[in-house]
Amino acid sequence: MPTNTKHRRFVATAVAVTLGATTLAACGSSDDDSDAQSGPAKLTYWTWTPGMDKVVDLWNKGPGKEQQITVTVKKQASGDTLVTKILTAHKAGKGPDLVQAEYQALPTLVSNDAVADIAGEAGEAEGDFAEGVWQQTTLGTDAVYAIPQDIGPMMFYYREDLFKEYGLTVPTTWDEFAETARKLKEEAPDVDLTTFSANDSGLFAGLAQQAGAKWWTTEGQKWKVGIDDAATQKVADFWGGLVEEGAIDNQPMYTPAWNKALNTGKQIAWVSAVWAPGTLTTAAPDTAGKWKMAPLPQWSKSEDVTGSWGGSSTAVTTDSKHKEAAAKFATWLNTDQEALAALAKEGGIYPAATTAQLSEAFAEPPAYFSNQPDFYTRAAAIAKTTAPSAWGPNVNVAYTTFKDAFAAAAKDRSDFGAALTTMQDETVADLEKQGFEVAE
Amino acid sequence: MTSTRKEPSGVVGTPGGRPTPVARTSGGRPSPARARSRGRGGAPYVFLLPATVLFALFFALPIGYALWLSLHKVEVKGLGLGAGARQEVWAGLENYADALTDSELLAGALRVVGYGAIVVPVMLGLALVFALMLDSEKVRLTRFTRLAIFLPYAVPGVVAALLWGFLYLPDVSPFYFVLDELGLPQPDLLDGGPLYLALSNIAVWGGTGFNMIVIYTSLQSIPNEVYEAARLDGATPLQIALRIKIPMVAPSLVLTFFFSIIATLQVFSEPTTLKPLTNSVSTTWSPLMKVYQDAFGKGDIHAAAAGAVLIAVATLVLSFGFLRAANSRSKQEEAR
Numbered sequence: 001m002p003t004n005t006k007h008r009r010f011v012a013t014a015v016a017v018t019l020g021a022t023t024l025a026a027c028g029s030s031d032d033d034s035d036a037q038s039g040p041a042k043l044t045y046w047t048w049t050p051g052m053d054k055v056v057d058l059w060n061k062g063p064g065k066e067q068q069i070t071v072t073v074k075k076q077a078s079g080d081t082l083v084t085k086i087l088t089a090h091k092a093g094k095g096p097d098l099v100q101a102e103y104q105a106l107p108t109l110v111s112n113d114a115v116a117d118i119a120g121e122a123g124e125a126e127g128d129f130a131e132g133v134w135q136q137t138t139l140g141t142d143a144v145y146a147i148p149q150d151i152g153p154m155m156f157y158y159r160e161d162l163f164k165e166y167g168l169t170v171p172t173t174w175d176e177f178a179e180t181a182r183k184l185k186e187e188a189p190d191v192d193l194t195t196f197s198a199n200d201s202g203l204f205a206g207l208a209q210q211a212g213a214k215w216w217t218t219e220g221q222k223w224k225v226g227i228d229d230a231a232t233q234k235v236a237d238f239w240g241g242l243v244e245e246g247a248i249d250n251q252p253m254y255t256p257a258w259n260k261a262l263n264t265g266k267q268i269a270w271v272s273a274v275w276a277p278g279t280l281t282t283a284a285p286d287t288a289g290k291w292k293m294a295p296l297p298q299w300s301k302s303e304d305v306t307g308s309w310g311g312s313s314t315a316v317t318t319d320s321k322h323k324e325a326a327a328k329f330a331t332w333l334n335t336d337q338e339a340l341a342a343l344a345k346e347g348g349i350y351p352a353a354t355t356a357q358l359s360e361a362f363a364e365p366p367a368y369f370s371n372q373p374d375f376y377t378r379a380a381a382i383a384k385t386t387a388p389s390a391w392g393p394n395v396n397v398a399y400t401t402f403k404d405a406f407a408a409a410a411k412d413r414s415d416f417g418a419a420l421t422t423m424q425d426e427t428v429a430d431l432e433k434q435g436f437e438v439a440e
Numbered sequence: 441m442t443s444t445r446k447e448p449s450g451v452v453g454t455p456g457g458r459p460t461p462v463a464r465t466s467g468g469r470p471s472p473a474r475a476r477s478r479g480r481g482g483a484p485y486v487f488l489l490p491a492t493v494l495f496a497l498f499f500a501l502p503i504g505y506a507l508w509l510s511l512h513k514v515e516v517k518g519l520g521l522g523a524g525a526r527q528e529v530w531a532g533l534e535n536y537a538d539a540l541t542d543s544e545l546l547a548g549a550l551r552v553v554g555y556g557a558i559v560v561p562v563m564l565g566l567a568l569v570f571a572l573m574l575d576s577e578k579v580r581l582t583r584f585t586r587l588a589i590f591l592p593y594a595v596p597g598v599v600a601a602l603l604w605g606f607l608y609l610p611d612v613s614p615f616y617f618v619l620d621e622l623g624l625p626q627p628d629l630l631d632g633g634p635l636y637l638a639l640s641n642i643a644v645w646g647g648t649g650f651n652m653i654v655i656y657t658s659l660q661s662i663p664n665e666v667y668e669a670a671r672l673d674g675a676t677p678l679q680i681a682l683r684i685k686i687p688m689v690a691p692s693l694v695l696t697f698f699f700s701i702i703a704t705l706q707v708f709s710e711p712t713t714l715k716p717l718t719n720s721v722s723t724t725w726s727p728l729m730k731v732y733q734d735a736f737g738k739g740d741i742h743a744a745a746a747g748a749v750l751i752a753v754a755t756l757v758l759s760f761g762f763l764r765a766a767n768s769r770s771k772q773e774e775a776r
Contacts, residue, residue: 084736108739111520139521199716221518255717257611266611393520400737404722411631411719430738433538435515 040068041322043097043329046086047314048078049149051346055333058342063332069325071098080396083108086317090114095319097326101146102312103136104205104395107216110145111393115315117143121327128335128353132388137313139391145315147327147334148352149343152273152310153383154206157280159268160292160371166191166268170294174238177297181247184268194269195249195258196239198406201399203271206307207239208232209387211299216392222439223392223431228424233417234299240409240416250410259283271296273309274350274379277366289371295382305387311352350379357383394430401426509745510535535746545747548727549754551636555726556704558640559647564696566644567651571689572681574652575659586656590649597646601713604642609717630718642710647703651696658692659685694766698759705755708732727751 045056053073060070074096076082083105089095090112101109109115122144126134129148137146158170166187171177181193197203208215213231217224226232242248249267251257261267262284270276280291296306314330316323333339340356343349351357357380365375372378405419431438513531520526539545570589574582592600608629610616619626629638662685670680686693708728715721723737724730728751735744 080737084739087739107521111516112526141521198719218519223519250719252716252719255609256606257609257717260611393516394738397738400723400733404724407719407722433513434520435517436520437518 040070041325043069043071043320043322043326044074045071045098045100045314045329046074046076046082046096047098047100048076048082049100049343049347049349051348052343054346055339055342058338059329059332062338063336064329067325067328069322069329071329076100078102080105080399083396086114087112090317090319093319095317097317097320097322098330099315099317100149100312101315102310103148103308103389104202104391104399106137106145106313106315107139107391107393108396109315110139113318115145116318116320116323117145118147118316118323118327118330119144121324122147122331125331125335128355130352130354130384130386132386133311133352136389136391146313147315147330148311148313149334150311150349151352151383151386152202152206152275152308152350153379153386154210154271154273154296154307154309155276155379155382156294156296157270157272157276157291158294159265159287159290161290162191162265162268170292171297172295173301174297174299178238178242178247181242182245185247190266192249192261192267193247194267194271195251195253195261196243196410197251197253197258198403198410199252199254200309201402202309204235204402204406205389205399206273206309207235207271208307209389210296210305210307211235212305212387214390215398216390216395219439222437224439225392225424225428225431227398227427228420232420236416236420240414240419243410243416244413246413250413252407254283263287274383275310275348277368277375278348281366281368288368291369292372293369293375293378295378295385304385306382306385308386308389313352350383354380354383392431393436394427394434397430398423398427506745506748509742510749513742514740531742535742536750538743539746539750542730544724545727545730545750548724548730552705552707552726555636555639555643555707556701558636559643559704560697560700562640563644563647564651564693564700566648567655567696568686568693570648570652571655571659572685574656575685576677576681586653589652592646593649595646597709598713600646601642601710604638604645605714605717608638608714630714631720635718635720639707639710639714643704643707647700651700654696655689655692658689662688690770694763697766698763701759701762702755705751705758 045052052075056071056073064070076085079102082100086095086099086101086109095114099109099115101115106115119142125147126144133148133151137148138144156170163170166184168180168184168187169176171180177193184191184193205215208231211231211234213226213229213235215225215227215229215232217226239248243250249261258267259282262270262280263286265287270280272279276293281288295304298304314333316326316330320326333343334351335353337356337359340351340353341359341361344351344356344359344361356362358377362376362380365372369375401423402419405422406416408414409416409419428438511531511533512528513535515527515529517525517527573579574586579585595603607613607615610626610628616626627634629635666684666688667680670684675683706728707726711721711725712729712732715723715725723733727747731744731747731751734740734747
């Protein structure tokens with residue numbers, strides 16, 4: 001994917017050049033605590049990954065014991081709530097030492113000076129990760145604000161048996177996807193291929209990312225918001241068109257109704273990410289072994305790109321008194337084979353570290369996909385094709401606006417383009433209100 | 441949330457706990473002269489101290505902080521990355537101007553008014569009717585019925601909303617199954633006008649019992665002689681209810697109305713719980729949800745503080761305005 005690499009470089013250089021000055025300033029702040037490193041360190045770690053305490057036990061009994069670094073896990077709620085909590089704690093100077101942060105939240109945390117630059121302590125970990133993943137934790141600068149933990153490359157999930165029954169073939173392009181949806185409507189009017197759900201902004205962001213959208217870029221000292229760029233418009237119009245003509249459903253996901261639709265074959269496909277088996281296990285338990293995973297449909301036959309939906313990293317806060325120790329733990333947690341195997345087993349995460357993606361923990365397919373023995377081999381191949389992402393300092397605002405604007409548009413089966421414009425306008429207005437300079 | 445159950449983020453300091461029905465204090469106050477003659481020392485102040493300290497710490501201070509926050513904003517320099525890129529600066533009334541001109545806040549307020557217009561009359565009407573029925577002598581199984589009507593109040597608001605939410609979803613609701621079997625039309629309860637009914641229903645279901653108990657207790661305290669006199673005068677049970685009981689429990693009706701208005705203005709958990717189930721409830725459906733969204737979705741505590749202060753002011757004006765209106769009416773009646 002030559003175009004892919006080009007995009008990535010473009011973003012990286014653009015941001016790197018413009019942020020050079022600010023990065024230097026940021027580096028300076030992390031040095032003053034270096035004298036606090038000697039002696040035993042007790043660290044607190046805010047995370048929402050289930051079973052993390054068991055993984056941390058491995059550290060506390062092994063490498064942590066040798067280096068006298070003890071980590072305590074404090075279980076947290078995920079997503080936006082945790083970001084707010086971290087920022088509040090940081091304001092009070094009472095932040096934990098380590099936090100789990102979604103990639104799109106990092107610019108917000110960096111911009112509030114809540115997470116520290118650990119390039120000096122953990123920069124060497126770069127080699128363990130794919131370039132596009134690593135770039136999300138550097139924001140394209142020389143700084144390193146977090147160590148990648150898990151990723152969510154997007155894929156297409158479908159009911160193999162029902163596809164056969166209705167005479168459908170697995171779509172490889174979005175055009176074929178639309179045709180498949182229409183054909184299914186003719187075959188079985190009560191059944192939907194899938195739904196357009198407005199209650200998880202990450203899905204739409206991932207789809208836009210696949211199409212080549214870059215929502216936040218910088219120009220000099222100005223941010224440029226490209227939420228309504230051509231690529232995203234293409235994605236919005238595509239889904240809006242399908243909803244409008246009734247080829248797919250317009251109800252939100254993660255509801256009891258949605259679970260039932262998946263479980264009873266009323267919806268027979270789901271555009272999701274590598275973590276889908278976990279969700280399907282609880283949402284559609286009766287259909288285990290009937291689903292299959294395929295690469296996401298492409299915008300043109302020659303392309304091979306996917307977006308990412310979800311994924312998070314481990315960051316060290318600026319409040320930490322033991323940044324070096326914290327960075328050591330973060331590096332161990334996300335690059336050590338034993339730690340990654342435990343993370344996969346206890347937390348059910350899909351690791352960002354490329355070597356771990358084909359490790360023993362991922363030799364077997366997830367139980368739900370026992371019919372697809374090469375599940376993780378394919379997943380690793382798909383993960384490599386992840387398009388770069390471009391996050392900015394107010395992703396939360398864009399995400400919130402998405403939920404309301406697109407929910408209303410989906411409900412009324414009205415113009416998704418207008419909803420996208422709302423999203424763009426609100427995001428720009430918020431940046432300007434905060435005092436950011438925004439390029440036209 | 442239309443009874444007096446406490447919201448997690450109550451904006452106005454509604455009296456905590458469950459209010460006891462109208463204990464009117466009249467008389468028995470020591471005359472000022474006697475109070476003055478007894479000890480000029482600081483004893484009263486010492487007794488006042490704990491309450492004052494608690495009030496200052498947990499009431500005045502947070503409100504003061506919210507006011508302070510609402511008058512400030514964060515300003516970013518350049519790209520906003522790195523240390524010292526954000527500064528808290530004086531904003532004056534900017535946050536208030538933004539909130540008042542925000543069409544979403546106004547729309548949310550209107551939605552809540554529409555919701556309240558259904559909830560308050562229906563809930564209080566039902567509560568009054570139930571209370572009168574329980575109070576009449578002919579009803580059997582009073583205790584059981586009273587408990588049965590009161591029980592939903594014991595169900596936490598979020599649980600109630602979830603429970604009803606599942607019943608409203610066509611694909612999983614037994615109601616829809618029955619409607620489908622009978623070949624009857626199946627309305628979409630989570631959209632448009634019916635959404636207001638659906639939300640109101642949860643509040644009415646949860647709140648009627650509490651208000652009924654308040655009114656019922658007040659009915660029980662009416663002396664029996666009054667009824668006897670009425671009966672001797674030839675009043676029918678209906679006339680007794682309309683001419684004696686209702687006027688005599690008017691203070692509790694005022695009280696329940698007062699609490700219902702406050703709770704309605706602060707509606708939050710029902711729409712928040714139903715939100716993930718439908719495209720029709722936005723994240724800023726009610727004003728309080730907008731405040732929550734500003735604070736925890738957008739991370740703008742300054743805008744959230746301004747919104748919260750505005751809601752508090754609106755609640756105060758509306759509820760005390762109502763109390764004053766009710767008071768002056770009863771005074772007029774007394775004067776007559």
